[in-house]
Amino acid sequence: MQYANAYQETKRLSLEALSKGDVVVKLYEEASKQLKMAIILNERQEYVKAFNCVAKCQKIISSLTGSLDMQYPISIELEQLYGFMxxxxxxxxxxxxxxxxxxILPMINELKDSFKEANSITSSQNPRRL
Structure with missing residues (x-):
């Protein structure tokens, strides 16, 4: 049990060290993973597990929607896209x-790739200072 607590603490600390862009990319990665798993589970007729994976994906989409800064025009478009998904x-x-x-999966993956690219451009232009 002690190892599980150490693992959870390490995971928490590593997430806290991420930039906002990194967190968004991680959210997309997790949404993609959950939807892929739901597809596999659905094909295996494991419907309860598949349902839970899709629900997790929806929760991530809701988190992404809630994180939008609506002062930018792109946020309005993303809000509509998130609502559709x-x-x-x-x-x-x-x-x-x-x-x-x-x-739906390619939409999530395309957004993930776009945010990953934007995040890498932003990171290279604004290196972190320790």
């Missing part, structure tokens, strides 16, 4: 629709 994930979950899940 959230709604479609709900439909996919209710209908156990693997095809719809597969249609």
């Amino acid at each position: 959230y709604e479609k994930l709900g439909e996919a979950n209710a209908r156990r629709d693997t095809k719809l899940m597969n249609d």
Whole structure:
């Protein structure tokens, strides 16, 4: 049990050290992972587990929506896109629709890649000071 606590503390500290851009990328990575897992579980007819994975993905999308700074025009577009994905994930979950899940996954991955690239550009322009 002591090792589990040490692991959790190390994980917490490493997350606290991330930049805002890094956190957004991690959220997209986790959303993608959860949706991929939901697709696999749905195909295996493990519907309860698949449902939970999609629900986690929706929760991440909600977190991303809540983190938007609405003073930028791109945030309005992202808010609409997040709303669309959230709604479609709900439909996919209710209908156990693997095809719809597969249609949403590239959207998440493209956003992840875009934010990863933007984050790397921003990081190279503004190196952290210790």
